[in-house]
Every structure is written in structure tokens, then in C-alpha cells.
Amino acid sequence: MNAAQRLLAAATLAWLAAPAPAQPSGEDLYRTYCAQCHGLQGNGKGINVRDMSVQPRDHTDSKYMAGRTDDELRTAVVEGGQALSKSVLMPPWGSVLEPQEVDALVAYMRELCDCQHGRP
Amino acid sequence: MKRHIASLVVFLAAAPLWAASGETVLQERCAQCHDLTGPAPSTLEELWTRKGPDLFYAGVKYKPEWMERWLQNPSRIRPAGMFYGKHVRTGPDGQDVIDVASLVEHPRLSPGEAEAVTRVLMAKKATPAPVQEGAYQPGRISLRMGELMFDKFKGCLACHQIEPDYGGLSGPEVYTVTERLREDFLVAYLRDPQAFDPKIFMPNKKLKERDIQKFIHYFRALAQEVKP
Numbered sequence: 088m089n090a091a092q093r094l095l096a097a098a099t100l101a102w103l104a105a106p107a108p109a110q111p112s113g114e115d116l117y118r119t120y121c122a123q124c125h126g127l128q129g130n131g132k133g134i135n136v137r138d139m140s141v142q143p144r145d146h147t148d149s150k151y152m153a154g155r156t157d158d159e160l161r162t163a164v165v166e167g168g169q170a171l172s173k174s175v176l177m178p179p180w181g182s183v184l185e186p187q188e189v190d191a192l193v194a195y196m197r198e199l200c201d202c203q204h205g206r207p
Numbered sequence: 208m209k210r211h212i213a214s215l216v217v218f219l220a221a222a223p224l225w226a227a228s229g230e231t232v233l234q235e236r237c238a239q240c241h242d243l244t245g246p247a248p249s250t251l252e253e254l255w256t257r258k259g260p261d262l263f264y265a266g267v268k269y270k271p272e273w274m275e276r277w278l279q280n281p282s283r284i285r286p287a288g289m290f291y292g293k294h295v296r297t298g299p300d301g302q303d304v305i306d307v308a309s310l311v312e313h314p315r316l317s318p319g320e321a322e323a324v325t326r327v328l329m330a331k332k333a334t335p336a337p338v339q340e341g342a343y344q345p346g347r348i349s350l351r352m353g354e355l356m357f358d359k360f361k362g363c364l365a366c367h368q369i370e371p372d373y374g375g376l377s378g379p380e381v382y383t384v385t386e387r388l389r390e391d392f393l394v395a396y397l398r399d400p401q402a403f404d405p406k407i408f409m410p411n412k413k414l415k416e417r418d419i420q421k422f423i424h425y426f427r428a429l430a431q432e433v434k435p
Contacts, residue, residue: 111251118292119251120408122303123377124365127295132302134287134295135365135375140358167410175362178410183401 113195116188120180129199141174152200153207160193229323236314237262237324245333247404254406255290258311261404265328267338268392274328277387278321281313284379284387286368290408291377305376336395336402343390346424350432353425357381361412370433378409382429390423397422 111119118127124143126133131145146152162170164184168177184192197203233243240258247261248254265274287305288294294309316324358364367381368374384393395402397419400409414422
């Protein structure tokens with residue numbers, strides 16, 4: 088292996104060993120994009136709600152949330168409320184969030200409701 | 208004739224000094240809170256800690272006459288601050304409220320400073336996405352139809368106020384937006400907010416071009432309606 092090859096190999100190893108940029112947590116994503124309407128506590132009481140014609144979903148409502156599959160939650164986040172015949176006030180976040188960020192948000196919503204689909 | 212030439216020489220000699228003083232004010236009084244070089248925040252942490260709008264493309268975004276006026280008499284445009292998450296707390300009843308004490312007032316500039324800063328800012332055109340000159344074609348829409356679109360059809364009222372004290376609080380008020388921002392910029396921004404600000408908490412609603420135009424007609428009508 089000549090010097091140039093050794094340098095290339097070292098650079099490749101350094102690149103492989105470098106930590107990938109940390110993916111934001113579901114909670115951080117929620118507090119950035121969702122809390123403006125769904126509230127810091129996830130209870131549907133964000134700062135924007137006063138003049139809304141339809142109130143945002145309370146994500147701590149385990150009974151309601153247990154009735155929703157993870158795929159439905161994912162669709163609501165990515166495509167917005169209208170994709171599920173719900174309110175237009177819930178916008179589509181698909182252009183902002185990566186698929187793994189959507190998964191992190193769905194997991195965080197399950198933490199907020201302390202529930203799984205079919206298990207309140 | 209000699210007198211005119213002398214005046215011209217003095218003017219040309221002084222012009223760089225004026226520009227320099229605008230640049231000095233910008234660096235000394237604005238740079239702590241505004242990004243003058245870019246790029247826009249690319250992580251949530253950068254988004255949360257941003258204290259004021261990015262200014263590295265101010266020349267394609269703002270209307271100079273508004274900026275010069277506003278800098279002398281600033282008022283709040285985003286009721287919950289630049290990032291609402293920094294200025295909201297949950298009340299005892301579980302309802303989130305704006306923590307008004309946490310909001311910072313914008314410094315007030317003298318007329319001379321405002322004029323000099325505006326001139327320097329208008330030269331900043333490093334726009335992250337294309338803004339096409341003439342993209343906005345002036346037209347009209349009734350306030351009633353505009354509000355229907357803004358609220359019922361697209362749901363934008365959730366985050367934006369359409370008159371003082373009516374509408375959502377996390378985004379900037381829209382009843383002054385066409386006073387503040389160039390319409391051609393608005394066309395590009397409404398088409399794809401993340402092209403300018405990748406992590407911004409405004410969704411891309413994939414608006415049709417004709418709806419973008421109608422929204423801006425509406426904002427212009429609102430500005431006329433709300434004007435004192």
C-alpha cells in the first residue's frame with residue numbers, strides 16, 4: 088500500500104467512524120412542530136387554539152388514541168387531517184419531516200397517551 | 208458648474224462612509240440576534256435559538272420603506288416571539304399561554320441609523336431559493352372569499368392572525384405582511400417555505416399557483432382594511 092492509498096484508507100475510516108448527526112427525539116420534534124396547537128403537554132391546549140373552529144386532538148386521551156393505529160397517526164402527520172377526513176387545521180408535515188422523524192413522533196404520541204393501538 | 212462638480216465629488220466621497228456606518232450599526236446592534244451571512248438553521252437547536260429573522264437575503268424579502276419606518280418604531284409581528292417554544296408556559300388549567308415577560312423588545316433606531324441600515328440590508332440578496340421578479344400579478348379578491356380560503360379551506364388561521372387579536376399566535380401576523388414583505392418573495396415562500404428555512408414550523412401545503420396569488424391579493428386587501 089503506497090502513501091496515497093494509506094491516506095485514502097485513513098480518510099475513509101475517519102469518515103466511517105464519524106458520528107452521524109443526531110436525529111432529534113420525538114419529544115423535541117413535538118415541541119417544535121406540534122405543540123403550537125396540541126400544547127406543550129400534548130393535551131390539545133396549545134397557544135393557537137382560542138380561535139380555532141375545531142379543537143386540536145388531545146394526545147393524552149388514551150381511550151381515543153388507543154383507537155388509532157400507528158399507520159393512521161403517521162398518515163395524519165405526513166398528509167394532514169384531510170387525508171383521514173378530519174380537520175384541515177391539521178396540516179401535512181410530510182415536506183418537513185423525514186420518515187424516521189415521523190416514526191419518532193408517533194412513538195412520542197404513544198408515550199403521551201401511555202397507550203398502544205387496541206390497548207388504552 | 209464648478210460648484211455642482213464640487214458637490215458631486217463630496218457626495219461620491221461621502222457615499223462609502225454612509226454605507227460603512229450602516230454596516231457598523233448592523234454589526235454592532237443587529238448581528239447578535241440576526242444572521243447576516245446564512246445559511247438558515249439546519250437543526251432544531253439552531254431553530255430554537257434563533258432570536259430574529261435571518262437577514263442575509265433581506266434585499267429580496269423586505270420592502271425598504273417599511274423597514275426604515277419599522278426600525279424607528281418597532282412593534283411585535285410574532286405574538287409568541289421568533290420561536291414560540293421559548294415563550295410559552297402551561298397554565299394551571301393545562302392551557303398554554305404566552306409568557307409575555309420572556310419576550311424581548313426590538314431596539315429602536317434613530318432615523319439616520321434606520322436609513323443607513325436599511326440601505327445596507329437591501330443589498331443583501333443571498334437568497335436560498337429563487338425569487339422571480341414579477342412573479343406576483345396584482346389582482347383582487349373579496350375579504351370574505353379570502354378569509355374562507357385562509358381559514359376554512361387551508362387552515363392557515365390556526366397559526367396566523369388576520370386582524371389584531373384574532374387568529375393563531377405561533378406565526379407572524381398576516382394583516383401587515385404585504386406592508387412588510389415583497390409580494391414576489393411571498394410567492395416563492397408560500398410555494399415552499401422550507402426552501403428558505405429548512406426547519407421552520409410552517410408546513411408546505413402544496414398550494415396551487417393561482418391560490419398563492421389569491422392569498423397575496425387577500426393579504427393586500429387585509430392590509431387596506433386594518434390600516435388605521
